[in-house]
Amino acid sequence: MALQILTLVAVSGLVAATSVSHVSFSFGNNAPITYEVRPDSSHASPYPPPKPKHRKPTPPPKYAKPSTTTTAPKYESPTPRTYPTTAPPSHSAYTPPELTYPPTTATPAPTYPPTTTPAQTTTPEQTYAPTTTTTTTTKAPVYHLQPAYLPRPSYHLRPSYHPRPAPSYHPAPSYSLPKVPSCVELTNATWCLEDEEYPEYEIKHAIQYHLDNFNLLYADVADLDAEKSVDVPDAVEEETYLCPSETSYIRPLRAQNTDGIWRIVINDIKVHYKTFTQTTRIEECLTAGEECPKVPMCYESKCLQKSAYHRFLVYDPYDLYFPFAIETFKLPASCACLLGGYTIDH
Structure with a gap:
């Protein structure tokens, strides 16, 4: 190149x-x-140069197409291998060679020289000179006389304790509230709004001790507090009411239940920044048993006191397990006019 x-x-x-x-x-x-x-123009030929001759490109070589049918190659069948049928050579049993040991020669016993015992030498007996003993007399020690101690004091005899007598317990008190509290001795009411013997401290202590169970009971009666829902007439002249009455909202401290037993009602007790109260509405008839005003004389009429049942949470000081309960009380609720038969006098 x-x-x-x-x-x-x-x-x-x-x-x-x-x-x-x-x-x-x-x-x-x-x-x-x-x-x-x-070349330069001076040597240029008047004839145009001949066009170059281009040769045709050589065609690519043609290869023979492979045949689609191929014949399977032929392999020679293997010749069967033959093995010798002669029995293997027999081997004789192995016999180890005999071991030969050198002859043992007896060793002669050692000879020791004879033992010589030394001659005994006698030592002369020792003679002791008589010893002279000198006795020295020592004076006995002089002991001082023991001090004269005072006689032991004569202790008094131990007192003879008398056996303690068995304690005489008083009979168990009858745990029962007084039949009629002092706050209603001069009246005939079945409730008390003021009470000097009201156990406020004991009630607070019991509420703190049983706070969870007390809250469950109080939630049952807390929604029963009455609210002013009826306008009360100021005078009898109003013709709406046939019998005069007086309506009020009270918080009783003691009340008589439906069994005739006086109970302590929980009211105005402040525990843990919360005041527990129970309010109810009552209506007392002012002319109970008398004739109804504004009713003609030809009609037999009478003013009648009607009552309603209320539920209060009460405190029982003699119940040591759980001193709270809900009981039912009967209180005046309204005043009605009862009309009798019609009569005509001629």
């Missing part, structure tokens, strides 16, 4: 020096190379 390039360069220089305008080179691989030189 390098030689071809050098030849091309040399010929190109030669052509440039002459008046040749067109030169073709051809190497061994049949690939033509055209080189065109344009």
